[in-house]
Amino acid sequence: MATEESPQVTRRATRSYSASNTAIESANPPESYKPTINDLGFRQQPLRLEDLLSSFPGRRSQILELLRLLGPLNSPMFPILVYGGPSTGKTSVTLQVFRHLNRPFIYSSCITCYSPRILFESILNQLLFHRKDSGHSYSSVKRCERPSDFVNYLREALENVITNLKGNSGKVSSKMSGRPDGTMVYLVFDNLERVRDWDKSSTILPFLFNLNDILKMPEVGLIFISNTSPDTYYLNIGYVEPIPLYFPDYTEDDLRHIFMANQTNSRLYASFLDVVLRPFCRVTRQVDELAAAFSSLFKKYSEPLSDKEVAPNEEMKRRLFSHIRPHISSALNETFQVRSQPLLKAEPNQETKKTTGSRMPGIREDFDKIDFHMSTSAKYLLISAFLASRNPATLDASLFDSTGVSDSRKRKRKASEKSMDQKEMAEQELLMKGPGTFPLERLLAIFQCITSLAEDSLDEEESHELTVEGGSGGLMSDVLLQLSSLCNANFIIKGGSCPLEGSTRYRTAVSEDLALKVARSLKFPLSKYLYRR
Amino acid sequence: MGREKEKEKLSEKALNLLRSRLSDPNFIFRPLSDSPDSNYSKLKFIISTSVTEACNNSILLLGPRGSGKVAVLELVLSDLLQQYPEAISVIRLNGLLHSDDNCALKEIARQLCMEHQLLFSKVASFDDNSQFMIAMLRECGLAHKTIIFVLDEFDFFAQGKQRLLYSLLDAMQSVNSQAVVIGVSCRLDVDQLLEKRVRSRFSHRKLLFLSPSKEDTERFMEHILSLPMDSSLPHNYAAEFNGRLKKILSDERFKELIDTYLSFNFTIGHLVRFLFQAVSYMDLNAGFLSLGNFKTALSSNQRQPKLECIRDCSILELYMMVCMKRLEVKEQTSYNFYSVMTEYKSIHDSFQTSDYYAANVCLRAFEHLLQCQLISFIDNKGHNQSVEFRPVKLLISSGELHQGLKSYQQCPAILLKLMDR
Numbered sequence: 001m002a003t004e005e006s007p008q009v010t011r012r013a014t015r016s017y018s019a020s021n022t023a024i025e026s027a028n029p030p031e032s033y034k035p036t037i038n039d040l041g042f043r044q045q046p047l048r049l050e051d052l053l054s055s056f057p058g059r060r061s062q063i064l065e066l067l068r069l070l071g072p073l074n075s076p077m078f079p080i081l082v083y084g085g086p087s088t089g090k091t092s093v094t095l096q097v098f099r100h101l102n103r104p105f106i107y108s109s110c111i112t113c114y115s116p117r118i119l120f121e122s123i124l125n126q127l128l129f130h131r132k133d134s135g136h137s138y139s140s141v142k143r144c145e146r147p148s149d150f151v152n153y154l155r156e157a158l159e160n161v162i163t164n165l166k167g168n169s170g171k172v173s174s175k176m177s178g179r180p181d182g183t184m185v186y187l188v189f190d191n192l193e194r195v196r197d198w199d200k201s202s203t204i205l206p207f208l209f210n211l212n213d214i215l216k217m218p219e220v221g222l223i224f225i226s227n228t229s230p231d232t233y234y235l236n237i238g239y240v241e242p243i244p245l246y247f248p249d250y251t252e253d254d255l256r257h258i259f260m261a262n263q264t265n266s267r268l269y270a271s272f273l274d275v276v277l278r279p280f281c282r283v284t285r286q287v288d289e290l291a292a293a294f295s296s297l298f299k300k301y302s303e304p305l306s307d308k309e310v311a312p313n314e315e316m317k318r319r320l321f322s323h324i325r326p327h328i329s330s331a332l333n334e335t336f337q338v339r340s341q342p343l344l345k346a347e348p349n350q351e352t353k354k355t356t357g358s359r360m361p362g363i364r365e366d367f368d369k370i371d372f373h374m375s376t377s378a379k380y381l382l383i384s385a386f387l388a389s390r391n392p393a394t395l396d397a398s399l400f401d402s403t404g405v406s407d408s409r410k411r412k413r414k415a416s417e418k419s420m421d422q423k424e425m426a427e428q429e430l431l432m433k434g435p436g437t438f439p440l441e442r443l444l445a446i447f448q449c450i451t452s453l454a455e456d457s458l459d460e461e462e463s464h465e466l467t468v469e470g471g472s473g474g475l476m477s478d479v480l481l482q483l484s485s486l487c488n489a490n491f492i493i494k495g496g497s498c499p500l501e502g503s504t505r506y507r508t509a510v511s512e513d514l515a516l517k518v519a520r521s522l523k524f525p526l527s528k529y530l531y532r533r
Numbered sequence: 534m535g536r537e538k539e540k541e542k543l544s545e546k547a548l549n550l551l552r553s554r555l556s557d558p559n560f561i562f563r564p565l566s567d568s569p570d571s572n573y574s575k576l577k578f579i580i581s582t583s584v585t586e587a588c589n590n591s592i593l594l595l596g597p598r599g600s601g602k603v604a605v606l607e608l609v610l611s612d613l614l615q616q617y618p619e620a621i622s623v624i625r626l627n628g629l630l631h632s633d634d635n636c637a638l639k640e641i642a643r644q645l646c647m648e649h650q651l652l653f654s655k656v657a658s659f660d661d662n663s664q665f666m667i668a669m670l671r672e673c674g675l676a677h678k679t680i681i682f683v684l685d686e687f688d689f690f691a692q693g694k695q696r697l698l699y700s701l702l703d704a705m706q707s708v709n710s711q712a713v714v715i716g717v718s719c720r721l722d723v724d725q726l727l728e729k730r731v732r733s734r735f736s737h738r739k740l741l742f743l744s745p746s747k748e749d750t751e752r753f754m755e756h757i758l759s760l761p762m763d764s765s766l767p768h769n770y771a772a773e774f775n776g777r778l779k780k781i782l783s784d785e786r787f788k789e790l791i792d793t794y795l796s797f798n799f800t801i802g803h804l805v806r807f808l809f810q811a812v813s814y815m816d817l818n819a820g821f822l823s824l825g826n827f828k829t830a831l832s833s834n835q836r837q838p839k840l841e842c843i844r845d846c847s848i849l850e851l852y853m854m855v856c857m858k859r860l861e862v863k864e865q866t867s868y869n870f871y872s873v874m875t876e877y878k879s880i881h882d883s884f885q886t887s888d889y890y891a892a893n894v895c896l897r898a899f900e901h902l903l904q905c906q907l908i909s910f911i912d913n914k915g916h917n918q919s920v921e922f923r924p925v926k927l928l929i930s931s932g933e934l935h936q937g938l939k940s941y942q943q944c945p946a947i948l949l950k951l952m953d954r
Contacts, residue, residue, distance in 0.1 A: 068814055071548065072545045075549040075553060076553050076555075077552070078806055085842075085845045148630035151630055206629055207630070213603070214627055218556050229836075229838030229905075231838045240598055240800075243806065243833075248845060282848040283848075283890060284897070284901075332890060333891035333893075509919045
């Protein structure tokens with residue numbers, strides 16, 4: 001883990017700097033600081049090749065190939081596409097290779113630069129040594145939205161930089177002055193796969209891939225970094241592909257090397273890895289996910305030890321193994337909770353994909369209780385929303401008649417082959433369709449039914465009343481408030497309004513498990529009301 | 534030790550020379566243009582006659598990407614600019630950048646202003662710019678100066694209303710002007726895209742750029758890869774380098790290798806890219822190209838990205854894909870996460886596999902598959918629907934999946950069995 005991330009931490013802040021310079025860095029020099037040409041390289045001591053290779057276990061051949069393709073000093077290059085799965089070290093390796101070579105480069109990530117304009121302006125800002133600050137109210141150096149303007153500005157800026165570099169190359173040995181070497185300027189585009197989701201992707205992608213031909217400047221090298229393989233960039237205009245450079249996922253041995261680095265008690269950690277690495281590798285081989293899971297597991301693993309520095313012997317290993325075993329199986333089923341639970345955590349997680357926004361994240365399956373607080377009426381509301389989107393609206397009357405549950409449909413019939421088939425088809429269809437939508441009125445009606453039911457049962461047990469009271473005006477406003485907070489928490493999704501009725505329709509994405517858990521906490525017989533085909 | 538260093542420096546120099554040659558289109562296309570029936574000579578003849586005889590002309594250069602259309606055109610233009618430095622001005626547009634009419638006219642006005650040392654106004658409207666262009670065409674016609682419009686990615690200009698093309702070609706018809714419009718495109722049917730009013734004003738002269746013949750390819754490779762004898766490189770080094778190169782080029786295995794490569798990438802651009810890769814792999818200590826370099830370059834070009842993706846998958850992800858495959862075999866046309874999960878559960882129930890994980894872990898694996906594009910959503914509709922419910926499809930065939938599973942080292946035997954059933 002440490003090897004994977006540490007180079008980026010020590011990095012001069014190119015990552016955040018390139019993020020269109022919005023991040024305010026505490027380590028920054030005071031405002032009078034003007035970026036110069038030296039900022040195009042790493043401002044740190046160049047890395048030796050041996051250090052570079054040893055800091056990335058399992059990446060030796062990729063580093064050497066990248067160095068070969070970049071070539072010796074001042075030699076032109078063809079565009080390169082670096083690709084491989086997430087967390088395989090593409091970005092880190094590329095950046096550290098530039099640190100090793102000490103050549104000028106410009107890094108921009110298509111995650112932080114999320115639109116063509118921001119991408120273009122971020123590149124120009126870096127090339128023209130412009131830093132956003134309060135002096136010019138955080139504006140970019142040039143305003144440019146169209147690729148055509150960008151090319152003109154870019155050519156101008158690059159010519160300046162290159163003559164600047166050429167003028168300097170003759171002078172003092174650059175190693176001393178912290179100046180980048182050579183007269184080539186490299187443009188690095190990270191997370192290129194994001195561009196596919198942009199509005200104008202059909203023009204921006206071909207533009208980026210053809211940038212080399214458009215610029216016709218041999219002093220400019222282009223490097224694209226992408227999560228997905230080159231064949232996922234479907235362009236109908238075609239292009240001479242960049243040279244592919246593939247980063248495969250780490251193997252189990254590589255992972256062991258990565259996790260063993262920077263451990264204080266390496267013998268103990270090695271025995272820990274012996275136990276956990278193999279089962280986890282069957283689920284995922286991504287370093288970031290594994291690291292999140294391992295850090296907490298290792299704490300549990302070393303819990304019984306009083307002295308954390310001791311090297312474990314065979315007997316102790318066995319003892320620790322039997323201690324950790326139940327934790328492994330539960331951890332396997334909830335790996336990487338951090339990312340999939342952004343809504344229940346206070347801080348918003350930027351890393352989550354767009355799609356997670358519309359999905360109820362996996363709630364921790366903590367056996368019988370739910371691990372977040374919810375008021376009773378909100379729970380009832382959630383259950384009624386769940387029922388409303390699961391059950392067909394036509395059945396409401398029979399399910400919620402005055403006596404409660406109707407037993408008429410429970411009549412047993414011998415199922416023929418055909419009806420079984422039909423049933424299967426219907427089930428598949430239900431799975432495909434997902435939860436249905438419902439209007440607000442239906443939700444409130446069901447809510448009233450089940451709360452009155454619950455009140456009855458409560459009345460029988462003890463005379464205490466629930467906070468909700470059927471039919472009163474106070475209830476309605478309270479419920480509506482609860483509904484909107486449930487909407488905000490993404491338990492209930494507000495759908496588009498129905499064109500005929502004009503009212504908003506809702507849908508819930510709560511899984512059945514969660515709904516059952518909520519019902520259990522209220523002692524509500526949910527399964528009786530669920531319509532099953 | 535010193536000798537070693539010296540040698541490395543030498544080979545680095547040679548490598549640098551080769552790399553800059555490969556990225557210099559002028560150097561690459563010069564030797565292919567001597568013969569009288571080459572595209573170079575034809576194009577040069579057409580343009581130079583319209584310059585000398587002061588007439589309007591239009592021409593299309595067609596051919597696949599990387600066949601050297603622009604490079605040959607640039608060669609011709611640079612030669613003509615030397616020949617008639619006063620009588621030509623070149624305006625270059627690119628369809629990727631200037632497909633919008635407004636933007637294109639602005640760029641024309643900008644380049645015309647640059648050329649003639651006039652002040653360019655950024656705020657000029659479409660009408661202003663188009664009137665300026667017509668005026669400039671007339672002025673240049675009177676001064677016997679030819680304006681050459683190079684429209685790269687010509688098919689992009691044929692989108693939309695084609696106002697730019699119309700106004701350009703119309704100006705050439707009516708005014709006493711002197712201009713050449715050169716369209717460059719990789720679409721062979723580009724003249725079919727033009728509107729009638731534009732097509733009738735366009736001369737249908739086309740130049741086709743084809744892939745080089747076998748002899749040309751060989752000549753071409755020798756031309757690019759052999760070192761010059763009269764440069765700063767020592768004579769005996771260059772001689773040895775060229776000698777070894779000749780040996781490689783005449784090697785049967787090498788010819789086979791080039792044939793395999795050219796059978797699926799046949800343009801000069803692809804060949805140049807291939808040579809660039811091979812040259813980059815040159816061993817600096819040895820200082821000479823070897824057959825192995827070309828082999829590595831070929832193998833790095835013959836990738837099977839989908840199989841690589843499968844090799845990167847975890848075992849759980851393989852299970853998910855096999856489940857989808859099984860659903861397809863059962864002729865269930867569309868499926869989503871939940872239907873895959875039922876299949877996964879039924880597999881687990883009947884075979885008691887050791888890999889049975891909770892739904893949220895599976896969902897993450899599912900998302901990873903989506904991310905590396907082994908599966909994708911069937912339609913773009915239903916953005917408000919959550920991931921689990923949107924129908925997906927597999928993007929690999931069952932043969933590929935089978936091959937991938939076989940080459941996967943720790944693939945559980947049960948998966949292969951499940952695939953067959």
